[in-house]
Amino acid sequence: MAREIGEVILDLRNISLRFGGVKALTDISFDVRDHEIRAIIGPNGAGKSSMLNVINGVYRPQEGEIIFHGEHRRDMDTHEASAAGIARTFQNIALFKGMSVLDNLMTGRNLKIKTNFLQQALWWGPAQREEIEHRKKVEEVIDFLEIEHIRKTPVGRLPYGLQKRVELGRALAAEPKMLLLDEPMAGMNVEEKQDMCRFVLDVNDQFGTTIVLIEHDMGVVMDISDRVVVLDYGKKIGDGTPDEVKNNPEVISAYLGTQH
């Protein structure tokens, strides 16, 4: 049973983003289809992270239009994005350092919590039932990512590779429809990378999650992604299947650093 890539669910049109006078993104258009793995690549400072930040509303572009599930909008809002099932990880791990792995993952489910703080203060009753129900879901994520042994460890004490995995776990705990991964394999050794690749593919495969990822390791990108968009200095210079992108002269020159 092969994975079926569906319709376009996210369409970014002519996005431009500036910080003061600095142009981070210039007139970028690209789309994401349901269930696909979409990679964003490009040299450092190409605007890849900014792109993700535009998708989930951390940054608001000055120009352009975002069409999400057929709905036209000027920009996204972080809260709307998370409510619409967009979860993400960050380039520099953004875990909650003072909390355990379990609690970090539980925060991923905050949008699904129905009890209010008064019920939670009383605990026994609805809040406890809800807590247990979400704990079960989170335990499944823990099982999926094979991090049982660190369940109750404060994340600050974990090595880098495991922190990355926990951060993915926090995103997965939200049962996202779309997952934005900002360099999920950066700084990992070969074995950790293999594990992470397997998890990304499994997430995509088992839960049908659409994945947009930024990655530097070309081998990984070419192996796992369905389509690749290439950015350079905030501009889009290539878009297509891994093979198409690999043979795109502009992409080659950007990567080899030759003059335009």
Add this chain to the structure above:
Amino acid sequence: MAVTPSGESLDTFPRLLMHHARVRGARPAMREKDLGIWQTWSWSQVAEETQAFASGLAQLGFLRGDRLAIIGDNRPHLYGSMLSAQMLGGIPVPMYQDAVAAEMLFVLQDAGIHIAFVEDQEQVDKLLEIKDQCPELLHIVYDDPRGLNHYTQPFLHSFDEIVAAGRIRNQNQPEFIAAEIAQGRTDDVSVMLYTSGTTGKPKGVCQSHHAFIASARGGAEFDGLRDTDDILSYLPMAWVGDHLFSIAQAIYAGFTVNCPESGDTVLTDLREIGPTYYFAPPRVFENMLTQVMIRMEDAGAIKRGMFHYFMDVAKRCGAEILDGKPVSASDRLLYALGNLLVYGPLRNVLGMTRIRVAYTAGAAIGPDLCRFYRSIGINLKQLYGQTETCAYVGLQPDREIKFDSVGKPAPGVEIKIADNGEILVKGPMLLTEYYKRPDATAESINADGYFMTGDAGFLDHDGHLKIIDRAKDVGKLSGGAMFAPNYIENKLKFFQYIKEAVCFGHDRDMVCAFINIDMGAVGNWAERRNIAYSGYTDLACKPAVLELIGDCVAKVNAELAAEELTADTQIHRFLVLHKELDPDDDELTRTRKVRRGFIADKYAVLVEALYTGKPTQFIETEVKFEDGRRGKVAADLVIRDVPTYDAQGKRAA
């Protein structure tokens, strides 16, 4: 034989199970650490689920007398499936889960497996790899569906699917399973366990319900096992010991079987569950002691001093107190204090607080090791048996512990020593036959109905059985002295720094040895001395390490010298091997016994060097890595001479 009020005798495992479901249906039968908590199955749940799975299996075409292959880690569903197979009059065939596909092939073919129940994707993949060579294998059922949802083979089924089908069938035919159970006879084969076989192809040992129930009853009554007991099941299900403890005794006595979360978490899970009944091979106890000593090395001076002081107290009187022997009041007081400060907490961190009975078997355990555990209040005992005897021949009775014996003959077991020293046994626990191997069956049971264990030993004047070695391994030095390599190897392995040892000497003029250092203990030792090393091979070649091991060997020599029988078999020369002996390289059996003959052939050049007096020898060996890749390990090994002693303990050479 126990009989239910309705007059039904409890002479098969399915009948025992149904009995527990009736009598203690709500009590926990099995637990498994999964998703962060100990998921629990009560006896009635287990009965219901195993019946459903049995019906599902029947639906797949599983017939009376069929063999069900079971491959995976210790999981409740896998244990349950044994009972499901037995309900239908079938025979579960648990297999070693860490075997590679090619190794599984033989058993699958030999046992004529139609249906295999496996744990997960990893095992499914292995079976798919060899399925073409097993035309009889018709169905594969898996427990954990993870990663398998794209497998489209029609012969693959999930556990849930089979159970669901079975439930429907049980609703439609409520009497089906009961009728099947009623058809079972106590002499039916209840399980087939393949002996790992130190030589030749594995043989399927057929054991009847009667044999295992008799063994279980004997053991349970001997140690007073109750339904409130807990056991942690983490040893391979294909091993007879696990079958005796986790299936036969558990189903007989009705206690709870606890399955760890994974192989990596056994120690954590041990601490959590705190079993009351525990089994581990000697190497586990050895590793645990090594860890204790290593961890205490890092403690502050005061705490370390306190620890050693009270360990000395324990050494002096701990085992005696456990055995109820007379001990002076002051020692009792000190021991009580030590119990508060050291032994109690130590048992706690080891997860052994609740242990009433702990057993070890599979290899000889060093007397000091045994004494250590007993002295801190853990009732560690030895037992002796083989796959062919349901792991049930000799048991150490409480309060009658001799560290160098494997106990007295178990209830119902008759022991005789043959003229050549071989131990012969007779009793209800004997195997029915070797599967499809009448020749081997005939060879192993003599005309009087005794099973020939292949071990050499003797009964002492108190009736305790003492094992010397494998009967065929007991050799002679060319000078005529008896040479029991295992005996010497075990002495060597008692040192925390030595993980494995292989001794040579049969038909030669002296004893020489290969040593494997213990990476954890020696590594730690090296680090504390600022000796840098890059890996096992590097560490093994360090002169300081050789010095360290040399001291250990010399101490063994001193011990050997003290006994008349062994004084001539002191170790003259040894070397530290450049790689760890590994079951994957066929150097050890799956139960981690050394294959001495194989090793002697493989490293003939090293043996040669030992006996020709060469100071060093170059060696290169191919190894298999965990991921299946192959590589080479090479080193220039230094061979060292060791001082030997005369009977007075004076240095002889």
Add this chain to the structure above:
Amino acid sequence: MFYRETGQFKTSYAADQQFFPIRQDRIGIALLLLVAFVGVPLFATDYWFSAILIPFLIFSLAALGLNILTGYAGQLSLGSAAFMAVGAFGAYNFILRVPGMPVIPAFLLGGLCAAAVGILFGLPSLRIKGFYLAVATLAAQFFVVWALTKFGWFSNYSSSGVITAQDISVFGYGVDSPMEKYLLTLVIVAVMAVLAKNLVRSNTGRSWMAVRDMDVAAEVIGIPLMKTKLLAFAVSSFYCGVAGAMAAYCYLGTVEPDYFTLDLSFKILFMIIIGGVGSILGAFLGSGFIVLLPIFLNITVHPLFSLLGLDVSTAVASNLELMVFGGLIIFFLAVEPHGLARLWQIAKEKLRIWPFPH
């Protein structure tokens, strides 16, 4: 050493998530409660109740409130005393002006008034962080005390601005003696500590900590920053408010707005720094420490100085106290930023793996 956890396994999430998952802790806390509810009333003197136990409990509650805001939600506040003042004057006016107002609801209403003020001054937290926020809470500190002083209505036009707590009774029983006041305080503090613990172990607490640890990430996973921060301000101020009301009714008897100075706010801040930021236990440890320290200094410094032939004036003693407080704060921040609670936690970890060192 005394933690023997072997065999304490959990077969349900409810058991895994309970207050004290370790049996020895449950026994310990049960003993502690037994001592607090039965042992202490049997043996303590009035001096112990009025000078040590009641203020200890009340400051614990205030510290708990501040710890919710600062320790859990990461919002620094220098205005705890102001919220206590609102609670005290709020409860006073409810009892004064609503005929038949029972005392516990009055405390709670006082707390709610404080919560409302807390939300108001917490509003800037949506745009500013760290010590910028300290300014907002300083504003609350000065404004509230000023308003309570300047507007006579709050103190029922008492000429000196001092209010005298009315006699109180709970379910018809008069609460007059120090022991009765102690028991009332103990019940309220115990219940509120339980509620606080429940909050911090559920989604509310996790959201607070998420905002504290990394607000951008918290926002991205859907935690509403505004609601979360304001809730922290509200709950925190509520706790401080109830503590203030109890300070007026169970501890001081008569209060004026100037009791709730910036110094009191600092004192509460010190409690959580010394006791442990982000820990319920820390609030109690810190409060105990700060309540007992002056007493300890008093009984140690005087003999020490008279031994040296020096006479210690009260002024010197109080300055010594200032220095010790200041020094301890720096010491704890440098050496153990998580305070006594962390020291206890470390000790407990050690005991759990005894005799092993790690």
Add this chain to the structure above:
Amino acid sequence: MPFSMNFFFEVLIGGLLSGVMYSLVALGFVLIYKASGVFNFAQGAMVYFAALTFAGIVDAGAPLWLAFILAFLAMVVLGVLTERIVLRPLVNQPQITLFMATIGLAFFIEGVAQISWGASTRRIDLGIQDEPIAWLMDNYNLNVSTFDLVAALIAGMLVGLLALFFQKTKVGRALRAVADDHQAAMSIGIPLQHIWAIIWTVAGFVALVAGMLWGARNGAQFALTYVALKALPVLILGGFTSIPGAIVGGLIIGSTEKLAEVFFGPYVGGGIENWFPYVLALLFLLVRPEGLFGEKHIDRV
């Protein structure tokens, strides 16, 4: 009260002049904040300590110049000790932790000051008349004190001196480098610890001047520590890292609080200058969190 332009100006000028004093205290904050990222809550305690020390030495019979030098030496010792005992163990801690540490430091210094010199108010006489300037009084009917004007001039000179120090001296340039980038500063070969010690000493000097002036005006008393609290809104207005910001902020706070007190206070019972600056700062924060002269900070994720 009838609104009189003249009175308004009088209040304004009075406010501006006391604003200069706020600026002076705020300056100490800015120096330390720029160099070490520490928000030094103890600045007020330092002012108090400096004033009390100066007054104490003068009272003991020393001439003003000697008292000034001795008090300055005391501030140097205080600065160096602070660097050693407080800052160094706390290096790399979050700002908020450092902030709380300086609260502890403030308590400690206050305790030391009062144990050393007693808690009673000491008068400081710098020999400057606190009388209205006759010329302004005569020609414009404005009541402006000579003392305030002189104090303002001294404060202005101090700011000028600091500017020179930062621009022209090697140490000053190093200090600016530290403010911009700790790594860069270390690479030019100046130990960070030395720089911190110097900065704390400079801040101590500023505190001494402020303490002398405030003390001469109102006496060296505990209330001086609260002056430091006023510096907080000043900094919020001016921006935490800007010396001109501290000046302008001080002037704004000084003048508006006086104006508010005089023209608005009576309607609500007076005493509003206690909280008015904070509320003003708070409102300002909501509009422009980075302050008038501060740098806008963008969170990068």
